[in-house]
Amino acid sequence: MEIYLVGGAVRDALLGLPVYDKDYVVVGAHPEQLLALGYQQVGNDFPVFLHPTTKAEYALARTERKAGQGYTGFICDFGPDITLEEDLSRRDLTINAMAQDEAGHLYDPYGGQIDLQARTLRHISDAFCEDPLRVVRVARFAARFAPLGFNIANSTLELMRRIAHSQELTTLTPERVWQETEKALACTEPQVFFEALLACDGLTALFPELANLLATQEKNHSLAALWQCAQLSEDIACRFASLVLHLDEARITTLCERNKVPTEHKQLALLASRWHGALHALREPTLAQADTILALFQETDSWRRPTRFEKLLCCAHADWQASAPSTPYPQRAQLWHWFTQLQTINAAPFVAQGVSGSAIGEAIKHARLAQLQSWLTEEE
């Protein structure tokens, strides 16, 4: 029985990146041998085991062949006679198909090291097409490794296009697509994920509203807003909302429900869609805008959800900078400052004066408006 470290851990170590997850492939073994050594079997379709102490994943070497439609329907063959090369050949990209034995010797039958050096994401064989998830994975790797200068090989982009045109992307579960999307949104160049999906015609199947929106924009403004947001915040909800805020509320709702986008992201996106224009208009606020500012705080439920309001300001900032890079967006700090100051106006003094019931809320609102008006008078 031989054990090799495979996949992402080998790739990332060669790139000098930190390695978090270690996956191993086991060649020349029966499941019973691993069970006897205390490994715990997980997964029903093919034999994957967890190490008794490290809990790292150990998979028996296997081959896979597509038998049906979509993401399911694989015929999997495993056994002690499957070689390391055979196991590596079923994988998606050359840079993901390298293995290292316990002595540190590297096995690279498909040119992974050359492609790492050339900064190329390249498929191994036409078997790439057997798994439509790979389109989304490659787009995600393109985003993740964009800062290192990686690009998708033309021949791989061609296969991604073939998969997209075959309608196979519609067989992916929303959970899997969102999982990859969320990882992509966390990258420093998240817009590359959507650019790659756009380039292979896959965006229409996965995020049709976004594909239609980008088609109406001259310079992919929404992708620029996403990039700007990534410079301003690590928050995934913020980045997602910056990307979709030029969609109307009905389309945001449809997209989020189909793709099972978390509620927090959806709510922020809806607020950003509704309020970004008003926020842009508050660049040099005047006394006449006091009501608008208070309505903004009220209607976005910011008193109860201050963190979300902070994120809303960030989305608007990103959207602004997508049109006017490097120009300041003073209303972000100004509105946040006023908001935190107005938060300190609360019920206590009114209750002490004998105000009760719904009149308390009205009194707070009036006091906050009066305070805002006095600040705006000073500004003018």
Ligand SMILES: Nc1ccn([C@@H]2O[C@H](COP(=O)(O)OP(=O)(O)OP(=O)(O)O)[C@@H](O)[C@H]2O)c(=O)n1
């Ligand atoms: N649809 C898929 C999923 C996975 N793999 C292979 O399985 C390995 C492990 O997959 P996974 O852990 O999902 O990805 P990593 O490459 O380890 O990347 P990450 O760092 O994002 O986990 C990959 O390297 C790749 O060889 C594949 O070929 N096709």
